[in-house]
Amino acid sequence: MLVLASTSPYRRELLQRLRLPFECARPEVDETPLPGEEVAPLVRRLAAAKAGAVAAARPGDWVVGSDQAAELDGRILGKPGGREGAVAQLASMSGRVVRFHTGVCLHGPGGVFAAGDVTRVHFRTLARDEIERYVDAEQPFDCAGSFKCEGLGITLFEAIESHDPTGLVGLPLIALAGLLRKAGYALP
Template sequence: MLILASTSPYRRQLLERLRLPFQCVGPGTDERPRPAEPPADLAPRLAAAKAAAVAASRPDAWVIGSDQCADLEGRILGKPGGREAAIAQLAAASGRTVDFHTAVCLRRGDRVLAAADLTRVRFRRLDAAEIARYVDAERPYDCAGSFKCEGLGIALFEAIETRDPTALVGLPLIALTGLLREAGHAVP
């Protein structure tokens, strides 16, 4: 049994690519950063916490926890939740580099396997009109950093530097497939 400890449609869609049967279970984890917690530490802590929360009630299952943190020079960019916050995030990112820390944790009972990825997104200089057009077209209100790189958001960037393009969407499949193989799953 494989369980994705998430209610994210983006993570579910990514995991479906592996063609393994799985269930989704919401972990109910508090995702707030701790006081003075560095952005690079947040994603691994939350990925492990999500996996642990679901694994506590399902000791027979392999549970996947994942989390992502957008880091703009030490400032965490969360999910904007609405238009004005999305516009403000993109204006802040304009012409700058945002680091996306994405972590995945695979857990069954006391056995824990984990990996992390760093993706750097270099935004081109964006003017207010193009930010507004993008936000109105794609409504990325549930995405850290206020964009969807798998959609129109790709037009906002100068470059993306990553080992794993799926990490930027929220679940690093290259790392996860390695963890699954290590746990005994046949992938593919």
């Protein structure tokens, strides 16, 4: 059985694109960054920890773990949690390039495979009223970076640079498909 170590509806919708049967399981993982931990190692560590936590309870299954964080000026931008946090995050990213790091790990009986991706999002210069209209319309409070690129959030950007556009949503399917092939899955 393939198991997604996540309860994120965004990751679940992405994994459904591969048309493989899977289940979802909540990973019990502390997502606190380690002292001095940089963003890329953080998301890879958390992806592996999520996959490993669920795999420990499901021997014989292949488990997918993923994590994402935004980086601006060397600091991590997490989920905003509410309206004011989202408005502040988007204001801080206005006219800037923000790096979104995504880690993915496949853990199972045949080994552990991992990959990572970086997406660079070029934000337009955003007026406060634009930001507030967007936040009120889409309420992206559970999204790193305070936007949903698969929705109205696309209007906030000048450009997106990525090897894997699904990485920005939280589960890099190009990388994951490669990991699944290593594990013996036939795709498509």
